[in-house]
Amino acid sequence: MNEGLMKNGSFWMPSQASTFAPGIDVLYDFIFWLSVVLFVGIFVVTAYFIIKYRRKTDDQLAVAQIIHNDALELTWTLIPLGLVMLLFVWGFNSYLGMTVPPSDAMDIKVTSKKWNWQFDYPEKKITTFGDLTVPVDTPIRLVMSSQDVIHSFFVPNLRIKQDSMPNRYTTVWFQATKVGRFQIFCAEYCGDAHSDMLGNLIVLSKKDYEKWLDNGGPSTAGMSLTDLGQRVYQTQCSACHSIDNSPKTGPTFKGLYGKLTQTSAGAVKADENYLRESIVDPMAKIVTGYPAGMITFAGILKDREIDGVIEYIKTLK
Numbered sequence: 296m297n298e299g300l301m302k303n304g305s306f307w308m309p310s311q312a313s314t315f316a317p318g319i320d321v322l323y324d325f326i327f328w329l330s331v332v333l334f335v336g337i338f339v340v341t342a343y344f345i346i347k348y349r350r351k352t353d354d355q356l357a358v359a360q361i362i363h364n365d366a367l368e369l370t371w372t373l374i375p376l377g378l379v380m381l382l383f384v385w386g387f388n389s390y391l392g393m394t395v396p397p398s399d400a401m402d403i404k405v406t407s408k409k410w411n412w413q414f415d416y417p418e419k420k421i422t423t424f425g426d427l428t429v430p431v432d433t434p435i436r437l438v439m440s441s442q443d444v445i446h447s448f449f450v451p452n453l454r455i456k457q458d459s460m461p462n463r464y465t466t467v468w469f470q471a472t473k474v475g476r477f478q479i480f481c482a483e484y485c486g487d488a489h490s491d492m493l494g495n496l497i498v499l500s501k502k503d504y505e506k507w508l509d510n511g512g513p514s515t516a517g518m519s520l521t522d523l524g525q526r527v528y529q530t531q532c533s534a535c536h537s538i539d540n541s542p543k544t545g546p547t548f549k550g551l552y553g554k555l556t557q558t559s560a561g562a563v564k565a566d567e568n569y570l571r572e573s574i575v576d577p578m579a580k581i582v583t584g585y586p587a588g589m590i591t592f593a594g595i596l597k598d599r600e601i602d603g604v605i606e607y608i609k610t611l612k
């Protein structure tokens with residue numbers, strides 16, 4: 296579990312990890328307590344009037360109707376108007392602050408697709424899946440788009456949420472104030488595995504971030520092929536392929552290696568070449584009984600990652 300979402304927060308809110316968070320929480324608290332005061336106040340006054348002006352004797356006549364009262368009407372118009380305008384100006388102001396990034400913000404490209412997040416760091420040609428790594432105390436602008444349906448990038452600790460859409464760019468910016476790991480959610484219902492469309496925001500000190508960039512991003516160099524493959528499986532394939540025979544959109548990986556698979560091109564033995572072809576050119580042979588529902592991973596996965604995932608599939612006897 297990520298620190299911050301469940302721990303360190305208050306009863307209402309996860310811990311604050313961006314420059315926006317304190318201001319937004321004050322506005323939230325203000326609206327909350329204003330609602331409590333108005334709710335309780337109106338009920339108390341209503342109850343008091345019910346008792347005070349109740350009919351006391353059977354033959355009591357109705358009190359004369361009040362048709363018009365300037366002072367009363369001005370009061371109940373102007374006070375709510377003032378409150379609503381205050382909330383509008385306050386909210387609009389913080390909205391502007393969240394919409395307009397500082398000119399020195401660092402751009403990171405975010406691509407969403409069913410069902411994961413891809414992050415491209417322009418300076419070093421690094422791409423990561425699921426994990427977004429950023430330096431602390433640095434303005435970051437996310438330029439987002441989607442490869443399929445609408446998704447929504449949501450990090451509660453930062454107090455930011457922004458839809459990511461096909462065929463257009465949307466942006467959101469933030470400045471993290473705390474080193475740590477925070478949960479990324481998809482906040483737009485986007486299909487079967489929507490609730491698995493999770494990621495981590497990893498905030499590093501500036502020095503650690505430079506080191507991370509210099510090492511080419513997430514260090515996979517020291518990882519064994521199988522470990523790397525398992526990671527690729529979890530971020531890229533687990534939405535559609537199980538490893539325990541349970542049914543998903545695609546066939547299970549359990550026992551797949553070496554098996555005779557029925558496909559649109561006849562029976563094929565699932566060896567390394569077939570697995571590789573299924574990953575980079577999934578339309579070549581469609582498994583019988585399944586929809587042609589897999590996208591190509593050519594250009595998305597590096598060769599070593601493909602090798603890794605094949606090794607990983609081999610371990611799933």
Ligand code: HEC
Nearest residue numbers: 531532535544545546556573577580581582585586588589
């Ligand atoms: C969006 C869902 C989806 C994702 C994500 C996905 N696949 Fe698939 N995959 C399918 C479907 C559906 C099939 C069956 C139809 C076909 O053969 O194309 C399939 C078939 C396969 C097969 C052939 C299986 C067999 O029984 O012969 C392999 C191998 C495979 N996928 C590997 C992968 C790997 C590795 C990944 C991750 C890098 C991945 N898939 C990600 C949907 C998906």
Ligand SMILES: [Cu+2]
Nearest residue numbers: 446481485492
């Ligand atoms: Cu989504």
